[in-house]
Amino acid sequence: MADSVQKVTDAEVAEYKKQIPTWIILEPDGEKRLEYVYKFKDFATALAFTNKVGELAEAEGHHPAILTEWGSVGVAWWTHTIGGLQHLDFIMAARTDEAYKAFQES
Amino acid sequence: MADSVQKVTDAEVAEYKKQIPTWIILEPDGEKRLEYVYKFKDFATALAFTNKVGELAEAEGHHPAILTEWGSVGVAWWTHTIGGLQHLDFIMAARTDEAYKAFQES
Numbered sequence: 001m002a003d004s005v006q007k008v009t010d011a012e013v014a015e016y017k018k019q020i021p022t023w024i025i026l027e028p029d030g031e032k033r034l035e036y037v038y039k040f041k042d043f044a045t046a047l048a049f050t051n052k053v054g055e056l057a058e059a060e061g062h063h064p065a066i067l068t069e070w071g072s073v074g075v076a077w078w079t080h081t082i083g084g085l086q087h088l089d090f091i092m093a094a095r096t097d098e099a100y101k102a103f104q105e106s
Numbered sequence: 107m108a109d110s111v112q113k114v115t116d117a118e119v120a121e122y123k124k125q126i127p128t129w130i131i132l133e134p135d136g137e138k139r140l141e142y143v144y145k146f147k148d149f150a151t152a153l154a155f156t157n158k159v160g161e162l163a164e165a166e167g168h169h170p171a172i173l174t175e176w177g178s179v180g181v182a183w184w185t186h187t188i189g190g191l192q193h194l195d196f197i198m199a200a201r202t203d204e205a206y207k208a209f210q211e212s
Binding site: 043044047054057058063064066067068070 | 150
């Protein structure tokens with residue numbers, strides 16, 4: 001069930017959200033999204049991280065919105081086909097956090 | 107004057123805008139921005155174009171916001187330090203259009 005395209009319940013949101021405490025849930029177009037903005041020292045570093053997130057997305061075949069600016073990368077995960085969040089979105093958010101940690105240490 | 111950091115006048119906006127007819131002027135945070143959304147066949151191609159825009163930005167030392175999604179790249183040019191648009195923003199928008207044309211032909 002975790003990998004089926006099924007909207008998470010409120011109880012699941014509460015549980016899964018514990019794994020990604022810094023992310024916030026927004027609902028910009030009536031669809032819940034997980035969003036977080038990572039900070040970087042300049043534009044080139046931000047763009048390099050954008051590409052890392054792109055690799056994660058392509059590997060899973062699930063794609064976020066990525067807002068690249070000087071010194072920051074905003075990432076939003078959600079599933080448009082179900083109009084909200086599935087378990088995979090939380091997994092991808094956690095993987096993005098892991099990628100950021102590895103990126104900072106590299 | 108064209109390259110000094112000076113806000114464009116309404117007359118200049120009207121003139122410069124003719125060179126980038128597809129772009130729209132938005133004012134999301136009280137600061138006018140030039141915005142356009144380019145379409146692509148998939149995520150990887152969109153991300154490749156994001157990197158092209160990044161090259162343009164780094165070459166000029168002027169950086170946009172780039173929203174990368176599956177099949178699209180939204181680009182916004184403006185100058186935060188003056189709270190709006192300078193001539194360079196219009197030039198960068200035109201260069202982005204040229205980069206898109208070259209990218210499509212490559």
